[in-house]
Amino acid sequence: MSPNTHISLFFFLSISLPVLSSPYFSPPTFLPNxxxxxxxxxxxxxxxxxxxxxxxxxxxxxxxxxxxxxxxxxxxxxxxxxxxxxxxxxxxxxxxxxxxxxxxxxxxxxxxxxxxxxxxxxxxxxxxxxxxxxxxxxxxxxxxxxxxxxxxxxxxxxxxxxxxADPHHAPVINETKNYLGYVKYGAVKKSSLVNELRDDQDFLVERQPSDVLTCEWRLSVSKFCLLEYGDGDISGISDAVRFGCVPVVITDRPIQDLPLMDVLRWQEIAVFVRWENKSGGGSGGAKRLRHVLDRTYGDEKRYEEVRGSCVTAGQHFVWNEEPQPLDAxxxxxxxxxxxxxxxxxxxxxxx
Structure with a gap:
């Protein structure tokens, strides 16, 4: 996203979707299959x-x-x-x-x-x-x-x-979330949106954490992790899911190559937000992003259900040198x- 990008946000999911307790397609048949x-x-x-x-x-x-x-x-x-x-x-x-x-x-x-x-x-x-x-x-x-x-x-x-995702660090899932969102550049290009989020005390924005453990702590104490599909680095989606930091994926198009799409209901473990380039620049993207998150996940019970599905799905993103049941x-x-x-x-x- 460039500094002149106008952020047009809308949630791909319908808020009226029924609440599901499982991140899987066809939960009764998944394990038998x-x-x-x-x-x-x-x-x-x-x-x-x-x-x-x-x-x-x-x-x-x-x-x-x-x-x-x-x-x-x-x-x-x-x-x-x-x-x-x-x-x-x-x-x-x-x-x-x-x-x-x-x-x-x-x-x-x-x-x-x-x-x-x-x-x-x-x-x-x-x-x-x-x-x-x-x-x-x-x-x-x-x-x-x-x-x-x-x-x-x-x-x-x-x-x-x-x-x-590093199998040597078992995810620590904090019940207390200190931040509404975590933004790490490299994962999201530095843009007007990132600059706006810097001024919001509910968002933690940094270039790179000092070490792996610090990054994992950031993930575990943040409700949402902001990632950009396309030009940004979205590889952190695996660790975000494992540590219960619900991914917020900013994209300009529907995503058809998500990992494990035949197994996981991604709409139950992540938020997909669309942005569009428009002339004239623009600000207020952070405010609109916050509005989408508050409107959709302002209900703490709903957020905890999605976070729980996120953590459940996280076991499938771990690569082991000796494969383990249900791993990547x-x-x-x-x-x-x-x-x-x-x-x-x-x-x-x-x-």
């Missing part, structure tokens, strides 16, 4: 053409966790999905040759034109005219980092990795499990 996945899900992984190098720790953790998991099978006929491993910096031509080799040497790609395959690419793969890359992009499930570029993400097919790795696998049903083309229909 999860247990079924643990028992049944099988993945066949192709041998990478060279040692893999990933650009982010989350990608590396996902890959190492998968390789050491019980989900892998050596029998491709038992597999629900197929993993196509390649390094983050793989050139487009090399990636096309890789897919072509799968098409030519093995029968599994052609059965679905890649629809029962998935791959990891933090930045995502853009659209391309090459047949191999077209099928990889349009059909296979892409696992990318959050947030990702709109041009490289296909909603309802692709998924994003939850940003890393297993919830990523659960989202893949939900995508295991694909259309298998008859051999005669394959070009």
């Amino acid at each position: 999860y247990q079924n996945m643990l028992k049944s899900f099988k993945i066949f992984t192709y041998t990478p053409p060279q040692p893999l190098v990933f650009s982010t720790p989350a990608e590396s953790l996902f890959f190492s966790s998968l390789m050491n998991s019980s989900y892998l099978t050596q029998d491709p006929e038992q597999a629900h999905l197929f993993f196509v491993p390649f390094s983050s910096a793989t050139p487009t031509r090399s990636l096309s040759r890789l897919v072509n080799a799968l098409r030519t040497d093995l029968p599994f790609w052609n059965r679905t034109l890649g629809a029962d395959h998935f791959y990891v690419s933090c930045d995502g793969i853009g659209f391309n005219s090459d047949r191999n890359l077209v099928e990889l992009k349009k059909n296979s499930v892409q696992i990318s980092c959050f947030p990702t570029q709109r041009s490289s993400f296909v909603p309802h097919k692709d998924v994003t990795l939850p940003p890393l 790795f297993h919830l990523m696998m659960y989202q893949l499990w939900l995508r295991r049903h694909t259309i298998r083309y008859a051999r005669s229909e394959v070009a």
